[in-house]
Structure formats: C-alpha cells, structure tokens
Amino acid sequence: MISLAQNLRQSPYASYAYSYPHKTAYRPLDVPVRLKDAWLEENKESLFLYVHVPFCEMRCGFCNLFTTANPNENLITAYLDALKRQAVEVRRALGGGVRFTRLAIGGGTPTFLDAAELETLFDIAENVFDCKVAHIPASCETSPPTADEPRLRVLRERGIDRISIGVQSFIEAEVCAVGRSQRTRIVEHSIARIRKLGFPVLNLDLMYGLPGQTVESWRASLQAALRFEPEEIYLYPLYVRPLTGMSRHPKEWDDIRLACYREGRALLLSAGYEQVSMRMFRSRSVAIREDAVYCCQDDGMVGLGCGARSYTRKLHYSSEYAVGVNGIHGIIESYNESSSFAVADYGFFLSPDEERRRFVIKSILRADGLELDSYRQRFGHSVLDDFPQLARLTSEGLASVESDTLKLSEAGLELSDAIGPWLYSTNVHELIKQYELH
Numbered sequence: 380m381i382s383l384a385q386n387l388r389q390s391p392y393a394s395y396a397y398s399y400p401h402k403t404a405y406r407p408l409d410v411p412v413r414l415k416d417a418w419l420e421e422n423k424e425s426l427f428l429y430v431h432v433p434f435c436e437m438r439c440g441f442c443n444l445f446t447t448a449n450p451n452e453n454l455i456t457a458y459l460d461a462l463k464r465q466a467v468e469v470r471r472a473l474g475g476g477v478r479f480t481r482l483a484i485g486g487g488t489p490t491f492l493d494a495a496e497l498e499t500l501f502d503i504a505e506n507v508f509d510c511k512v513a514h515i516p517a518s519c520e521t522s523p524p525t526a527d528e529p530r531l532r533v534l535r536e537r538g539i540d541r542i543s544i545g546v547q548s549f550i551e552a553e554v555c556a557v558g559r560s561q562r563t564r565i566v567e568h569s570i571a572r573i574r575k576l577g578f579p580v581l582n583l584d585l586m587y588g589l590p591g592q593t594v595e596s597w598r599a600s601l602q603a604a605l606r607f608e609p610e611e612i613y614l615y616p617l618y619v620r621p622l623t624g625m626s627r628h629p630k631e632w633d634d635i636r637l638a639c640y641r642e643g644r645a646l647l648l649s650a651g652y653e654q655v656s657m658r659m660f661r662s663r664s665v666a667i668r669e670d671a672v673y674c675c676q677d678d679g680m681v682g683l684g685c686g687a688r689s690y691t692r693k694l695h696y697s698s699e700y701a702v703g704v705n706g707i708h709g710i711i712e713s714y715n716e717s718s719s720f721a722v723a724d725y726g727f728f729l730s731p732d733e734e735r736r737r738f739v740i741k742s743i744l745r746a747d748g749l750e751l752d753s754y755r756q757r758f759g760h761s762v763l764d765d766f767p768q769l770a771r772l773t774s775e776g777l778a779s780v781e782s783d784t785l786k787l788s789e790a791g792l793e794l795s796d797a798i799g800p801w802l803y804s805t806n807v808h809e810l811i812k813q814y815e816l817h
C-alpha cells in the first residue's frame with residue numbers, strides 16, 4: 380500500500396491553502412444575509428480591514444487574481460465612488476464597538492491608482508471607516524513600474540508601514556517568458572525608492588518554477604533580493620492556473636520547484652531568516668510589532684471592494700469571483716453600479732466541522748504549528764480525536780508533537796500545498812471541482 384507521504388509527494392503542488400475554504404467553493408447563498416445580522420453576534424474589537432484594488436498595468440500570464448489590466452479612468456473613478464458607498468453601508472451594518480487593528484490594501488496592484496486616487500482611498504478608510512491607519516500595522520502591495528515617488532509618499536504619509544512588491548525574478552528573460560515585461564533596472568530603482576522613504580517592512584515576492592529558470596538562476600535572483608536586506612521574502616512556487624495566459628500553452632519545462640524550494644529555504648535560513656510558512660520567510664533582525672500578530676483564528680475580516688472577501692466566524696462572503704477577462708469586467712461594472720451593499724448573497728456557511736477544519740488548516744501550515752490546547756479550549760475536544768488522520772502525519776515523519784504543539788517537520792512543510800488540500804472536507808473538494816469544470 381502506498382504511504383501518505385508517497386501519495387502527497389506525487390502531487391506536492393495541489394493547491395495553495397492561504398484561506399479555507401477557497402473562494403471557488405463560494406456560491407450564491409440560498410437566502411441572502413443582511414450584513415447587520417451577519418455581524419450582530421461577532422466580537423468587533425479587533426477587526427482586519429482589507430481593501431481590494433482590482434487593477435494592474437498588465438495581466439501577467441501566470442496570474443489568476445481578481446484583477447483587470449489597464450482599465451480606463453472612468454472605471455477607476457466609478458470604482459472609488461462605489462467603494463465609498465460600500466464603506467458607508469458596511470460601516471453602518473457593523474454597528475457599535477468596532478475597532479480596526481490591521482489594514483491591508485491588496486490587489487491587483489493598489490498603486491495602479493495615482494497619488495490623488497490613493498489619497499481618496501485612505502480618506503475612505505479613515506473618515507468613513509474610522510480605521511486609524513497610522514496607529515496600526517498597515518500593509519500595501521505594489522509593483523515595480525507603479526512604485527513611483529508620489530505614490531509611495533502618499534502611502535508613507537498616510538501610515539503604511541509594510542510594502543510588498545512583486546519582483547518574481549531578477550532575470551528579465553524569466554519574467555518576460557510569463558507575459559510580464561519587466562526591466563530589472565526598474566525593479567531595483569523601485570526597491571531603492573521604497574528603502575529611501577523608510578518603510579519599516581519591505582517584502583519581496585519571488586517565484587520559482589518559471590519557464591527557463593534553473594536552480595542556479597533562482598539562486599542568483601535570491602542573492603539579488605538579499606542585497607536589499609528585505610525584512611520579509613515570499614517564495615511562490617509557480618502555479619499554472621485555468622484561464623490564465625500560461626494555461627493556453629502546454630507545459631514545456633522541467634519541474635524544478637522542489638529543488639528551488641530547498642535551495643531557497645537553505646539560502647534564506649543561512650542568511651538569518653526564519654521560516655514562517657512554506658512561502659514566507661522573515662528576517663530574524665526584525666522586531667515584530669506586538670500588535671502585528673493578527674490572529675487568523677479569532678479576528679474577523681471586513682473586505683471592501685470588488686473581489687474582497689469578508690469573514691465572520693460562520694459566514695465567509697464576497698462579490699462573485701471570476702478569472703477570465705469578461706467575467707471580471709462584468710463583475711466590476713455591476714459593483715460600480717450597485718446601490719446596495721447591505722446584504723451578502725455570495726459565500727460559504729461554515730458548519731461546526733468546517734470551522735474546526737479551518738482552524739487546523741490555518742495553524743498547521745505555519746511553521747509554529749497547531750497548539751493542541753488552543754484547539755481543546757476552543758472546541759472542547761482533542762484535535763487528534765476530531766481529525767484522527769493527523770496521526771498519519773506524525774507516524775510518517777511529516778509532523779511531530781513538541782511541547783503540546785503539532786508541527787510539520789522539514790519534510791512536511793515542503794508538502795504544505797498537498798497537506799492543506801488533503802485536509803479539505805469532501806464538500807469543499809466537490810465545490811472547487813465543480814467550479815473548475817464550469
């Protein structure tokens with residue numbers, strides 16, 4: 380009989396479980412829920428505000444995020460107007476006792492907005508939502524061509540303390556091969572500009588498994604990244620996803636992802652980084668803000684913008700999701716025209732079993748692991764009784780229990796993208812499969 384480890388290794392890149400359940404498991408809700416009711420019983424003292432900007436200067440061939448390339452100015456103006464209307468309604472629905480303790484502005488590419496549009500976005504977050512950006516950990520994504528001085532200044536002055544920039548590779552041919560025309564000189568200037576403006580945390584995104592990439596060229600990209608001494612680095616294995624530019628071409632290159640992962644991990648650990656998860660590495664010299672430790676298990680998330688997700692304990696919801704150009708455009712246009720944002724009509728209800736699964740998936744894929752006692756306190760049972768399959772991870776050397784914490788081993792962590800989906804419920808697997816087929 381084939382062991383679990385052998386089984387997982389056959390397909391180590393099944394799915395990136397950064398949230399559970401994935402948005403492709405969301406569906407139109409049988410009965411729409413008023414946001415007022417969805418948030419009524421929630422603890423709102425420590426909420427995460429996420430603002431989504433679904434615009435980019437290009438559509439990279441690998442990317443399936445909810446974003447559209449080069450929208451016209453009218454679409455952007457209408458989007459910011461809709462964002463404000465949504466903020467007013469959502470804020471009203473949340474009621475009293477609300478405190479935002481973290482902010483993330485993501486995309487797409489938020490800095491596709493110009494400096495004045497970014498000011499408008501911050502005004503909405505601060506004045507309508509009462510989110511005190513300068514006093515809380517606040518992060519924003521950017522891209523090399525859009526990280527210019529006027530935009531970065533707005534971000535810094537309005538209180539952003541973490542900038543994350545998509546580099547992917549310092550080798551031009553590798554990024555161009557995936558439909559992202561990018562000059563390394565521009566990448567370097569943009570990073571230097573971010574440094575000059577004094578953002579406390581700089582994150583660089585790099586990708587491995589790109590066509591034409593080798594373990595040696597990957598190492599060269601990592602070394603180029605380290606010259607900027609980023610506080611954080613995310614290493615993303617390439618996923619070729621349905622409906623993206625790359626999916627139209629058959630895969631013609633060797634899969635070197637596991638070799639690149641191991642190389643990247645070893646290099647970053649020796650350069651003084653600690654591993655936070657399979658993708659995330661943080662410099663050991665960074666003092667982590669006490670208030671930056673957002674607890675994904677406890678805190679609610681309020682998403683603003685088209686494509687943004689919101690999470691209460693029992694209901695996850697968003698606007699409808701698409702990857703193809705026409706789907707995305709249509710969804711943004713109907714968002715822009717919408718006159719009511721007070722109801723959730725697309726999402727996923729978490730049953731008690733799904734709540735427990737979410738807890739397990741979100742903790743076990745982090746290097747610091749799943750605290751057995753936290754689970755017991757929260758759900759009143761032992762996690763190993765609720766999910767007996769976890770014992771297979773320990774018996775096969777993919778995890779161990781140390782100081783009452785179940786942690787993936789080195790061999791387990793590199794299989795994170797197989798272990799996450801292995802823990803999904805049958806229902807979620809089925810919904811994702813149906814979504815991908817339609």
Ligand SMILES: C[S@@+](CC[C@H](N)C(=O)[O-])C[C@H]1O[C@@H](n2cnc3c(N)ncnc32)[C@H](O)[C@@H]1O
Nearest residue numbers: 441442486487488521522545584615616617618
């Ligand atoms: C929102 S983007 C980052 C900011 C900005 N839009 C940019 O690309 O420069 C998020 C990151 O997800 C990663 N990513 C997106 N699609 C991916 C895929 N198919 N496979 C692996 N990584 C991917 C890329 O590293 C990208 O930088």
Ligand code: SF4
Nearest residue numbers: 435437438439442487
């Ligand atoms: S990788 Fe970034 S710039 Fe490229 S399409 Fe995706 S979100 Fe836009």
